[in-house]
Amino acid sequence: MKRDTDDRCDDDIVVRVRGLANRFGEQAVHENLDLEVRRGEILGVVGGSGTGKSVLMRSIIGLQTPAEGEIAVFGEPMIGRDETEAKNVRRRWGVLFQGGALFSTLTVAENVQVPLREYYRRLDQRLLDEIATYKVAMSGLPPEAGPKYPSELSGGMKKRAGLARALALDPELLFLDEPTAGLDPIGAAAFDELILELKATMGLTVFLITHDLDTLYAICDRVAVLADRKVIAIGTIEELLALDHPWIQEYFNGPRGRAAAGGDQDLGRAEREEGPRLREQQRQAEAGQVQAQGAEGVAR
Amino acid sequence: MSGATFTQDGDVLRLSGAVTLARLGDLPERLEALSPPPARIDLSGIDRIDTVGAWVIHRFARERSVPVEGADKDTERLLQQVAAGDRQPQVRPERPAPALRVADQVGGAAIRAFGTGIGLVGFFGGVLVAFWSLLRHPKRLRGHAIIRQFEVVGVEALGIIGLMSFLIGIVIAQQGAIQLRQFGAEVFTINLVGRLTFRELGVLMTAIMVAGRSGSAFAAQIGSMKLAEEVDAMRTIGVSPMEALVVPRVLAAIVVMPLLGFYAAIIALIGGGLFSWLSLDIPPITFVTRIREVVPITDVYQGLVKAPVFGAIIAMAGCFQGMLVEGNAEEVGLRTTAAVVQSIFLVIVVDAFFAVFFAQIGWI
Structure with missing residues (x-):
């Protein structure tokens, strides 16, 4: 395989978390949590509110120093590394935060260029502009979105722009924090499709926090369930369904879970066929929104 | 791992090494300086490629109208992906002329x-x-x-x-x-x-x-x-x-x-x-x-x-x-x-x- 894989890390575990503990004062969010993310998979992370899904992600990407435990990404231990070493690992992943977390003083295209400028100062301006432009296009944004400021974009477009920035360095590993939350069903389905497509072309490994059952069924290879301060189960949805844990049963066999599961077989096929069409519709709808918002901006 | 480089074999341009963002080196400039353009680009010798490498190859091939060959399935897919995103780059919103802008700002204020x-x-x-x-x-x-x-x-x-x-x-x-x-x-x-x-x-x-x-x-x-x-x-x-x-x-x-x-x-x-x-x-x-x-x-x-x-x-x-x-x-x-x-x-x-x-x- 010619993908940009790492030679230093020959085993197939991209993220390895061992015995992780996170505490905020008296309250323990994680105790003795273990998790492994395999190369090339889309791992969904689910759990009730307050079970520490985001804290887990923040621990892995180094925004939160855990009380105990080991975290290794690409086989490199992440805790207690100095800044330069951590930077070398950091450039190999991309993170999409919940609200997009775009820099509000920069345009979308400039946002995409920030990581490129930070790590590869020698790139000339023309190449930078071109890279930003095709990354914006790859994220499914219309051409006129590049020179727009984040405040002029809708929530769904901000997420796509955030994804474009997360993909700026051609990462091997992508962290997504509730990418489809707050999107309409068409937009969410299009986003799922986009992740699958990017995974296929770029060989991504994806760590995906979500509440969206449709997303779980549609794109996740494995699902990790967070409860009782640890990962209580990890596996394909079929494997999880075979388990006898009340929360898992209620989660996947509740009315919404059944609806998502029931639609899956049909949906999977429908999405493959309809996906491009839906995406085109979504793109046009969003393009209309940009224009409307642009006009509003002028009026203001 | 070697950086991205190329050799000229008659009128065939053979790329080799890792054509990736991290290993790109001065490949874009050297391709730019190439004249006359080759008749074909051969990608069969490359070790790795990412979207930035694919973009550089796509841009070169488009500007000099050179066919690309020898790409395997993944590389082909990457090339198609970046070609689909090939648009006129626009990074900043268009701004009116400075004199007009001053008037616009004064009036707006x-x-x-x-x-x-x-x-x-x-x-x-x-x-x-x-x-x-x-x-x-x-x-x-x-x-x-x-x-x-x-x-x-x-x-x-x-x-x-x-x-x-x-x-x-x-x-x-x-x-x-x-x-x-x-x-x-x-x-x-x-x-x-x-x-x-x-x-x-x-x-x-x-x-x-x-x-x-x-x-x-x-x-x-x-x-x-x-x-x-x-x-x-x-x-x-x-x-x-x-x-x-x-x-x-x-x-x-x-x-x-x-x-x-x-x-x-x-x-x-x-x-x-x-x-x-x-x-x-x-x-x-x-x-x-x-x-x-x-x-x-x-x-x-x-x-x-x-x-x-x-x-x-x-x-x-x-x-x-x-x-x-x-x-x-x-x-x-x-x-x-x-x-x-x-x-x-x-x-x-x-x-x-x-x-x-x-x-x-x-x-x-």
């Missing part, structure tokens, strides 16, 4: 300033209407909220305003004494401190402090409530935001400002008196007697008349800017700044009018 002025007058009217309706239905007055604002605007400000006034009293006395000493008229320092603090500085400095402390807080509180749709929720439930949020704050500021202004003037006198005692050897009893002789009661009235007006201005500017917040959190910061700037500016303008007015009616 003028229109905005005018709009703000109109809005402020409208808001003033709204507050009056709310006051009037509360006068007719006093039961709707929110006693608890008003008392709470008294505490926040008044009581909690006593410390900082006291300290500020004390220091200002000392500074006036000290600067005045230096100048008056040249005429041997150091004793007039008392006149300076007494009249200045009661007429002007006591109230004015208090107004500036209240604008910074409370005017900004009003804008930020109401602004974040607007963002969280709390204000809309109030309207839906049938609670008037004017009555619930604005009136208590305006009322508190109107009532508290004269008290704070008088307090500030007294503390400034204490500061000035202390300086006169320690540095000019004027005993406190003389200081007090002289103050009673030289400060006419109209000076005290002036301060007390101006203070509630300043309070109303500060509270209304703060609440007005808070109500204007919409969109994002950045707006709250901008509006808070605008509230402070606007209220201090208006306070000073109104103070100038008062100065002329009082002179005209003989309160000199």
